[in-house]
Each structure stands twice: as C-alpha cells, then as structure tokens.
Amino acid sequence: MEKTFSLSLENKIRSIAAISQESLSMLVQEIQLMHISKNEMLLTEGQFCKHVYFVEKGGIRTFMHNNDMKEINVNFTFDNSFTTELKSLRTSTPSAFFMQALEDTTVWLFEKDVLLALYAQSHEISNFGRSLLEQLLMEQEEHANMFKLQTPAERYQYLYDHQPAMLQRISLTHLASYLGISRETLSRIRRH
Amino acid sequence: MEKTFSLSLENKIRSIAAISQESLSMLVQEIQLMHISKNEMLLTEGQFCKHVYFVEKGGIRTFMHNNDMKEINVNFTFDNSFTTELKSLRTSTPSAFFMQALEDTTVWLFEKDVLLALYAQSHEISNFGRSLLEQLLMEQEEHANMFKLQTPAERYQYLYDHQPAMLQRISLTHLASYLGISRETLSRIRRH
DNA sequence: TCACACCTGTGTCAAAAGTCACAAAATTAG
DNA sequence: CTAATTTTGTGACTTTTGACACAGGTGTGA
Structure with a gap:
C-alpha cells in the first residue's frame, strides 16, 4: 500500500458531483492505494466488504457461483470507475460475490466507516456519495432492462x-x- | 390533491434511516397526496419525471415498449414502497418509461427540487436519500442477478x-x- | 344481466439456445 | 522456444422457449 496524487481520481470525483478543493482533500485524505496482480482476488465470497473501490487502471470482474457451481459474472469494472459489493458493505454481511483482477490493477480503497464520518462532516461529500449511487443505479437499471428488451x-x-x-x-x-x-x-x- | 398524516409513510422513512422528528417534519412538510384510479397513468413516456413517489396503498407498474411495440414491464411497486424514474429525474430528460396504476392507488409526491434543498439543510435527510438509493440499488442488483443465475x-x-x-x-x-x-x-x- | 373486451390455458409446430464432444488457436509458464 | 494450459470455434443432437391459433373463463360497464 502507498499513497500518491491521482489526477484521474480527482477528475472522476468532480465529474460525479461539484466539490470544493477542501472537501475533495478530506475525501481523498485517508484513502489507500493497492496494486493487485492479474487473477488475484480483491474480495472473496464470505468476506465482509468494507470498502468502496475506485479502479484507477486495470479491470475487476465480480462473479458468483450458480447452482451448478459454474461461475457467473455479474459486473466488470475498468479504468476510472467506482465499484463495490453494496449488499455486504451496507448490511455488514458476508459477500455472496468474488471480485477478481482481470489484469494487473491499481485500486484506491475508500473505507466505509471513514466515508460515513465524512458524510456527516461535509454536505458536498454527502452529495457525492448520493450522486455516485444514483449513477450506479442508473447503470444497473439499464443493464437489467437489456435482458428484458x-x-x-x-x-x-x-x-x-x-x-x-x-x-x-x-x-x-x-x-x-x-x-x-x-x-x-x-x-x-x-x-x- | 390533499394532505393528511400518514403513519405508514413515517414508519417507512424511519425504517430506511434514523431521523429526528424535526427532520422528518421538514421532509414531509411539502409533499402532496394524490389519488389515481386503476389504469390511469402516473407518468407517460416523454414526460419529465420530477418526483420521487411513495405508494401508500395500491400498485404501480413501470413499463416501456420494445422494438415490436410490445409492453415490457420493468418494475412493480406496491403498498409502502418508494419508486421513481431515476434517469429522467436525475438527468432532466424525457422518461423512456410509462408508470400506470394497477389498482386504485394513493401516492405521496416528493418534489425533486424540494428534496435537493432539504439535502443541503439536513444531514439526516441527506442520509435518508442516500439510504433509499442504496436500498433501491440492492433490489435492482438482486433482480438483475435473477436473470443470470x-x-x-x-x-x-x-x-x-x-x-x-x-x-x-x-x-x-x-x-x-x-x-x-x-x-x-x-x-x-x-x-x- | 348481457355483451364485449380482456385474460388465461393449451395444442401444434418452428425457432432458439443449451449440451456434449472434440479440434484448432492462442496464451502462459518454465 | 517449447510444452502445457486455457480459450475459442464448430458439428450433431437435445431441450427449452416462442409463435400462432383458438377455446373457455373472468371481469367490467352500459
């Protein structure tokens, strides 16, 4: 783990919600940078997901097993995108999903407890959290509709x-x- | 349109996020009650969705047309549940969906602009907004996974x-x- | 209460997708 | 660079689902 300035992350955050330099600094102050190699797991079934992830470079697949124990991919996240396992994160339950690097990947980790504290401190960060969720929900709805239409x-x-x-x-x-x-x-x- | 105390709405809000009586009052202060009869439209394709809806009693279906102009239902919302057309609401674009009452239905309307103002005034209301989105996203993910698994x-x-x-x-x-x-x-x- | 519209069940057949088996191609590790 | 492993393409066959047609049932409004 290390920590370095990331322009792509800053641009991504600003594209999701308007935010002052001060709030942005607070938001990225405690995040951690992590490198994971191709095929390594970011999250394993049964683990508790405690982070929101920002994939700076590389790719992550989210998958689970069906009844026949075949792997079913439910999401892919590439460069400059946020992802998480919301159900585990939100309800503090073991993840039903695996998250695995498809390539050598660089990920920023936003810790859940830190985020919750920041939401209470800054309206801008709170708005950012809500806007991110809105964006993820719109993507998910679009994906779900693909199957019906x-x-x-x-x-x-x-x-x-x-x-x-x-x-x-x-x-x-x-x-x-x-x-x-x-x-x-x-x-x-x-x-x- | 009228306005009346609604215990089921209050309980629902409290089940989504902890909230003080004061913030709750602010949140419900300007909402509007609306009755719509079976088969009436709550939202029509091309309209701009400007509200988050709480279905107090009754049922709403959300649907769109596929290439063959057949109706495809993408969501159902019954008693004591929130719904909206997020993409239209969020991006101020015409709705691609219809929303229609399946039964005689009672709906509370939360106006988008009022909500945005309230988010800036109250951390609790802001947290409620985020929690509601988290819940809707978890439901949507579960639904999408049904199709793959x-x-x-x-x-x-x-x-x-x-x-x-x-x-x-x-x-x-x-x-x-x-x-x-x-x-x-x-x-x-x-x-x- | 009667007529009409709509919804549901079902038979037949056609189309689409899945499964299995295996060969070819590509990628990876040593 | 080569062998081993993984990934992709394809043929033959089976299973599932869709499309069409139509009959019977249900509900609704005049």
Missing part, C-alpha cells in the same frame, strides 16, 4: 456499440455468463 | 417464495414480460 444477439451488439473497449478486455468465456448465454452461443453470435 | 421456472419460484403477495396482484400477462418470458411459457410453468 433484447435478444442475446442484440445484447452483444449493444455492448459492441456502447462499450467496444470492454469487449477487447473480457474473454468470451467471461462475457457469455454476463450476457446470460452459453459460451458456444456467444461464439456463434460473434461469428455473425 | 436462474431459469424462467426458477425465477417464478423465487417470486413465489419471496414475494407471494405480489403474485396475487399482478396479472400473468404483466408478470411474464417482467420475468423475461412469454405469456404462454409462464402459464405452463405455473401449471407445474
């Missing part, structure tokens, strides 16, 4: 159009379960 | 086990698109 081929096309960079960094195997289809079907969709 | 029959069984009251109030036709399957398939699943 579109066929598997359309879901793939949607990512192809809206998140082309993601497709370069996620293996077909991992992408398939994220789209709710089998590896073979995705391979055949991609062929055209 | 479970078969249509398992998804129906899940609702049967976790939200039995909902199944009594939603028509099979509406439920089918919510579960991402055809009306006929749901009918056959339900037969056993």
